[in-house]
Amino acid sequence: YTLITPDHPGQTLIHIHPDPAELNRVYRADVAICADVLEAANMLARAEPPATPHPSAAQARADYLDWTTPAPRDGVTLDLGQCVLAMRERIAAVDAIICNGAGNFSGWWHRYWRYGPHGSQLAPTAGAMGYGVPAAVAAARRCPDKTVVAVAGDGDFLMNGQELATAVQHGVDLLVIVVDNGGYGTIRMHQERDYPARVSGTELRNPDFAALARAFGGWAETVDRTADFAPALDRALAERGVRLLHLRTDIEVITPGTTITRLRDA
Structure with missing residues (x-):
């Protein structure tokens, strides 16, 4: 601290x-x-x-207020900073628990989400992937009065995403946001930083995550553009049970502060 x-x-x-x-x-x-x-x-x-x-x-x-307020990023089809801002406008931080595993995707929430009092985040300190969804299931069971949100990267979700079955089985209210950039973003970042353009083993062939959530018995939508996120979030918050938003993003925007192009140029 x-x-x-x-x-x-x-x-x-x-x-x-x-x-x-x-x-x-x-x-x-x-x-x-x-x-x-x-x-x-x-x-x-x-x-x-x-x-x-x-x-x-x-x-x-x-x-601090300036650093945690996302400015729109030019040329980005789905701007995660604006997605977090839309969440801030619709979900009271004091009533929310954000759960995430390890990965660059979490950086947008760590920077732009303004967490509430103690007990408002479940996340690993050991860099463990796959933590967010099962942690969110537990949080939703323990705190049914809270808005529980699991934020997961695509590779992160593929490790323990089957726990949606547990969530549906126990009838918990849970919002899952899957950030799908088609790769292991953190490892790709390290590759580009140390060995520019030498990409190895970080690309993913992903399923349709929205269809997968529906197969488990949940409600789901896919979002490809920034303007579509807030309406989709409104629809998700109006539903009950397991809800999943599949956000398809560009791996070029590798962190809230840089891009793959900038890493290669550096």
Whole structure:
């Protein structure tokens, strides 16, 4: 848990983590605290604020809001940033649980979805693929009053997507979003970064994910364009049970911040 990021002169980077081995492992903090994150957060919440706010606090807040607000990307047929924005407009973060496995697809939600209070995300810290759908089934069972969303890449979904059968069997309300770019995006990113244009073993021959969801007994639609996502999401949210949106995207847009072309040019 990074309390303050050093984006501006004079700020202090405080890193709180329950595992001492994680402190200063990836980056060096000004203050490293080994503590349970929730306990530390509760203590900080009870602390008296400074009489005079830090001069860069307002700027840091503005930078955060700007960084987490997706701008439309030119030339992109299905813009995932705008899809997340449409979700923010329709699903209250305080009432939502977002579940995802590992993969570049999750970067759009990690950056642009504004998570609610504790208990609003289920995701692996070990880079495990296939986690999102079964985690979402469990979340929907445990928290039937919440809007549970499983976000999965195509390769990610193919590892444990059969758990839709469990969701249908137990009658849970669950929205699944499959981001299908026809490949293992994270591995492709590493290939393009280290060995440009030398693609090996990262292309996928995918099924029709919407038809697959219907075969399990769920409701499903396929979305190919940004303008079609919000209406499809509205229809999905109006349904009950297992609902799946199959988003067909271009692997060229490999992350929220770069493209394959830029990686090759670099």
